[in-house]
Amino acid sequence: MLKAYLLLTAFVGAFFLDGTVDAQSLSLGTSLYPGFPFKSSAYSGSSGPLSSAQFQTDILPQSPEAEAMVKYTLLPVTLYSGLPQVSIPIYELKTPNLDIPISLSYNYNGFKPSETASSVGLGWNVQGGGVVMRHVKSRVDHMDVHVVGNDYDNYVNMNYLSNKQDFLQTMGLGEADGEPDLYIFNAPGLSGKFILMQGKAYMFPHQQIQITSLGYDNGFIITNEKGDKYYFEDAERSHHKQTSQFGEYVPDHNSAWFLSMIVSADLSDTIQYNYTTYAFHQPPVYSETLTLTLNQNVSPIPSQNYQESAASGDSILSLSLSSIVSKNAEVDFSPAGTPRTDVWITDSTMYPLGSVSVWGTGSVLERNFTLQHQYFAGKLGLTEVDETLPLTDSGDDTIMQRYTFQYQSPDTNISTIPGWNTHSVDYWGYYNGAQNETLFANADASWVTNQGYTGANRAPNFNYCVHNTLSKITYPTGGYDTLIYEQNTTGNYQVGPSYTAETSKLTVDWYDNSNLPDNHGTRSLSGSFSLNEGQMVHINYTSVDNGYPQTDPFLTIYNASNALVYASNPRPPVLPGVDSVPLPPGAYTYVVTCDSLNGWGVGINYNSYTVTNTLALAPGIRVKEIDSYDNSHPAPVLTKYYTYNNGTSLYNIGAHVSSVNQDASGCYANGTGNCPTGTVYSVSITTLQGSLNPSVSDLINNQFWYGNVEETDISGGSNGKTDYSYGSFTPVDPDVFLTQKTDYKYTYGPYGVQYVPLHQTMTNYGIKDVIDFQTITSTVTDQVFPASSCYTCSNVVATPDQTQPVVGVQNVYSATHNVMQSGYKYVQSTVDIAWDSSGANPVTNETDYYYDNPNHIFPTRLITHNSKGEQVTTQLKYPLDYPITGINAPHTVDSLFNLGAWYADSMYNNCYDNLVAALQPYQPYVNNETNFTNTVNSYNCEGNYATNSQNAFTARNTLWQNYLFSLDSAEWADAVAWHKGVYWMQANHVVSPVIEKYISVQKSDGNDYLVSASRDNYTLAVNTAGDTVAKRTGIQETELTAPMLKTGFLANIDSNYHNEVSVTYDNTNRMSSQSKVNDLAYSYLWGYRHQLVVAEVAGSDPATIASFVNQSVLDNPSNDQTLRTELNKVRTGLAGTKALVTTVTYDPLIGITSKTDAAGRTTYYTYDNLGRLVNIKDQDGNIVKTFFYHYAN
Template identity: 25%
Template structure:
């Protein structure tokens, strides 16, 4: 689901929480938990619960491997698997086929025509209108043949939890639209596509400036190379930057196409000028980038690559990554074991593909490991990427094709055209082959497994039109008459019935021996048998030693075919091939796969969890709920404007715009999920699809030259550019829950605003040859612009008229879609006594697109209303201080637009409470914008009252001081490069505390010669520390641990007087550790850590130390008291080990 809906859900959660609270307390008024929680035993992990993307039918396989953390920001690293079936021409990524390493992000683009920045591209011609193009025929021809381009490229972004697409305005050079509109994030193009900057709704900036270049050897020279991707290089957070480093890599992918022209007439000239069969084997090279490192101030993740790929010799594979802390100490290692699909012993790169077999997590010392093992369907049977065993969508279908051109049915195209198409391929989908090479099983570190069973896709509508094809059974009627010296059957009649108008195929054969017949010879007749018994002749064919095939259009009726011979030694045979209409087909098969069931097994108990999925229509179980976005069209028509000859053109690839929905060809409108083990009921989910929001065609304007004044109806042209409505599809609209008795016990209805748009849609233009369709054959005055088949014919170009041209405009659909209502109805176990709760959502400021108001109506009619205000609602927030006002302005500039600044709650129209968080700019550079206080107002109070105060932050945004109203101030000290809190002191200011555990480079002892942590101070000079800026004037506590030579650690604590603002600790002779300094009326707790692991010790206000030990997997194993005695021990074993 889109980002905005995740925010809605989180806000809804808040509303529900608040509704249950009293009007005098809100949990958000508690002091934040700055100190680390006490370490607890690590979990062994939950395996086997694989969610399924119900709309697409594709399982969401994701394995988290590590989290990069910097301040409050977290960047997950993991691998994910996504496959819709085996695409024959698909190459493997850098860890394995259909697997992706999720670590960072990328902006990619799909070039429409020419790259936008090309001199002849969209940026140079976007403002041309159809009227202008109409007035300049040579300009329109340039659009037809691809010299000019007025279509914007589509850019896609994917990073973290954000994804979407956008286009760039040619006039301003700025982002014109994000699709679908996401008001809370900002995308900025920098320096003519040199880089991109995307800012999320928390103000975090993502910089994309590491470029990838694609080279198309078959493209015109003007677009030979272009930037096709921009990789994430930096994430800018208040706590510091995360940087990404890449190395050069070279990948390629393969594209095959073929087409031929079939003459529509027997003209000799038509055959002479026929372009014939054209075959394209295209390798597109990508100068790509491969991730080598992620670096933060606190850690570094190094990715290691190997340049030994058999399937792509110039490319690298990632075989492991290693996590190190800022001291270079290894904390974790992930290894990818890989082999190959197909023929792994081949010397041909096209015959194999990289396969991920295992992902193994090793402990820091490599003594422990966790292994994920992946199994696949028939991995050795994966074909070559050059195989022609492809269905219409490009998925493997196992057919032994020698061509991808379609079969030409003579009943549709006529026998003359069909007889030329002697070579063709079987492009029907076949699930048994489409699932070859697809993930079939995951074996987890526990020994448990998840198994995947797939089935083929199907659909009952195409771009909004229901499938309604006649179910036809092929039949044959044949009559043979023979007269020889021994056989005398001079006439044979065979009857047949046509129950739907159609074109039939007629094949006739006649033969004789001896002298040519003096009579009619062998003959075949086809007659319509009228209701009164009379006959109407449809066809008469007299034959002399010949075989003829033809087609004939027949209407509904009863017919007879008669074979007749006159004279001796003659034979006549007539055969009619026709179809009998036996009903209608409303569901058809499509390419690719979907999940049928997921079976998870516990290795010890052998208990299984079976999830089964059905994609049938909720209203008609005989129908699929699948909606195909676009039809496949492999046949088109072409007319040579030079001579007027007509051809039927076959192509291996679809000639129309093949739309997708969320990256798939099909989306499902209703999906039923069942628990196959215990029959505990089912859940039915409903989604919007292409059946609800079909793509539409752009409008057009006819360009008419001086010689042509009419045109046929252009609604049949196959290459009209589509207005893509995919932004509206895939939204969950309803969930129904049934018990084991099939009684409806709960229903959730969700409504959306599917019409709102923040900005008007964009329009782009392009021209096409109305007679040629996709296959342009422009030819006009001047041989330099003539595309005739033979150069010597160019002299004739001047004598022939131009083709009709159309200029099409299409719209870039950019809706702002948001949820407006959720209605939840609960029933009893008999499906009776409904109780309904309705929540309405309002979005009254499109600048940020957040929920500004919710109204929850319970089953008794009671209404709870919550009003939320954000930075861009500043004018609605009363009595802001100057400091808070400036901070709100800064939040808007930084795009911190999803933070709720003020929340009001009403019950039945009566005010309950108001909660406000006031922010402040805490540093001179304006980087740290964080809360200054939290205020609260109830029905009983006259205004907002301070409840929590935040009085200080450090330069990376760590909280240094906070206090509840009327309570003592709590101060915090941060260490390990600001990564962890190392001291918490109650009843003190941050300026009045000091703690040093000698863990951050100032420790001089040998490793683990310390009281806490790993290091202590044992320098040749006495330890001293000057502390300035003290506010509290009175007595302080100075404590530390002292270890004399060959002695034991002894605790030392003194009360020292500090009459001024400075104090110098020491000099202290000897080896010391854990120096603590704080006001005598305060209480201090301190901590040490293993970076990236956890807290290793905590010392409370009584100076009692608790120690924590971890295994090499960073799992807690021992908790020890101050004397080193184990008070709690943890062992980690999977059941049965």
């Protein structure tokens, strides 16, 4: 069977045009993004130990633009996070090999006073750019002068040093770095997190991408699995303002690197990013300390006190995106005319984004968008996006499309809104409106002996958290969506099968209820009911006097937001009667109305189910309901309702308080320095400390998701629901993934609504742990302070370190250990079940996936069964499935590094154990000071550990360099052309293309027989710049004339393949021809700066057709007619031959403007100001087809 091979699909797809337009709709997203298996030591408003020497780096900020980008990595817009997918498309920047959608996108799950809006507005961001952001943990990696020789990656596992009190003290004083900085990246097609271990990146979770560090402060190159390279080299610079009060040292460092350039794998396409600088000043950083004294028997003692301190915020010289440029298009981002007023320091360098303009070749303005803003709750808010006519003013009379946005509880009075460092926040930094005097919660009050301390209310409060949340979007059609939210919750809300039937009744009659007020000729009564489960609500009604029609509906039902969800007909044709309406859980009110000639009795029947409720409030908010309205009806035309269960965090959430304890053994002095018998007393002091963190810190530490989400269509007409189930392999792979999706429809029955399944997909995953790292932090857990009346006493406590050469220590440090696991999930099997329209007769298809090569994460075998019950196996081979004999592959390099790390760890443990054993004869220290100290000094455990660790890193780097060198050597030494291409692909991380695919079926005799096989041949090509790349130059397939065993095929693969398709390229790596065996060759000419195919010629070769034209005219045509004239030279030159010539002209940013077929007939295409096809004209200018556009909503 001939493999489908049309390589030019992406290029000539524009030849086929229709007038369709995608409808706009708003829904919850379904994209999945990874989390991160790292337990951080701080959280928003956390109350934890923080010694003055140990700087809490979680409060280091990033710029608003960098935070807005990485927010999509930390808080993905998807169903499992409960966020609505809101996006305003701007333009899709395309080249033959790269595709960058540019849009304004919304990501917001609650009001945080500490959050600074991006230049687009609070919750909004420009999608299409990218950033790698550094999140400093402990100390700034390799840049802190106080941490020389004690950087995190000086050892393969710094955790092993935590047995030593002197090392823990070094770390506690900020002279050792026990945690690597975390790097978070987000760009088109890329998202994730990684750390650096001596320059090599390890991802969490592991991905099949390659990250190259350009130096600890110089940026990165990230290569995706297709070989496209993303350069992050434009850096923002952070300056930490040191204060005499704290004395911490944070060196100036690059805190983020913005996307500078994307280069396609074959080097033929480049997209460039340009920026302008601006200064961002962090608001003052507040921290609180509360000292509590217990068992105070020693006098004098330190007094109990509460202190609030402020330090100047950091300054960041950051970058704002100014343009994205390709060969044929430039997208410009221009600031508004007035500087922002919602930032801490207004120095006229931070502006809202004012407009986005799309320019074509020749500086032609193709599309233009203007943005309008207001300030809500002291934050910049996006209120309007207008697309205006090109080359005109942007007044209202030129607006072609308008989007408007409304927000929950807008308040333009900045002075009434709490500041960045307000105490009125919940445990996760969301505004809760509480009038708190401190960050220390009521739960901490049990520590307090001084009754003057008032604990804070740190519980979430939805009414304040929902502040500034997008509540309404109005589209260019006049239709709009409204969004209703609710607080996130942990736990479950489980509805049982049993229920009690309930009825709410009302009767209203003009004469019997004459005491009711006359509302312009009608009288009404209202009632209410509540549903604890979504269901079909049944309505019974009767008429007191049905002889005359009634103008108004006799029954209306409203939800808790006072939105109309049901309205009856004014006078039903049959009385008494029944009706039904599907309603989600919630509280409802209803109104029964009659006029002067009628009366009505209404009964609303529903079920009250038994419920098991373990829900508790959680950080942020989620979408509860989305209502879509057209521009002519008061009721929504589409309503989707969302219910959630199994809310949880990837990490610990909402810890309340931890503490530093200070203990002492004191006595009343007798003047001799000794403690008389009976005069020894004890005292304990607890110190609570807390501060507010930037928004990104909170998201890193508290990534929240739901295990189950149900989306129910409660609109009129054909309703149904979809259930989604999610899972996670935290901490090995904290990615949240879809495990099951089931689509239902409902049918009406005698007992109400009944949901029947239509389609279900289930995905089973496995997990692989690639490599683990451990981190360590150190804090003082016990301190000794001398009582002034007895400061010469032995005011020390015993150290837990058996190698400490002192009697005791004044400060006892304890370590907190965390494991960072770099692993990944993989699909083990998928199950697809389809039912008929009645929910019966299921048909099941199952596919099992196998992974035979640990060097990549792609499936190599897929096994399923055909309609005969036979087992069908699909074998896939990728570039990394063609190893070089005798060379360690990437997986082996990691395995050998793990082995080297294990050796270094083992040697250190042996050394430490031997030291402890050697010191046993000299315990206690006070009796054997000299021998004890000499023995300790004779062991160099830490020095040897550092050496062995470095040996492991050096061996890893050497193995990797040898691997790359071997690929380069094999690329030139191997005599087989397609082998060379595969080796180049491995060396340049082009690892996802399928090179070979063969399918076999297992027959009843137990043997596997080949069904088909194909191989794509990649060979090396050199462009005009002298760069060598691999290009697909041919397709080979098997030609089965008789049954062939799979084993026979594999025994002699090359001889079983036959050439089917051949492809050639020009010196810019654009395809110049393709042909099937024994068939016509198709040759191509490229124009518009070699970005678009302008001619296809069947029956000639590339050199011949290129000789007829001037390539510079094709690349830079002044107008369509000029290009048509130049291309017509090909027809003239091939006159008298059998060649068939088709030529095309374009508006490069919109589409085809003309097409001349092989007979010389030209068809013209015209577009409106929004780039939509409106007319197709024949060669004489006659309109043969016109397209009209109408919106469904």
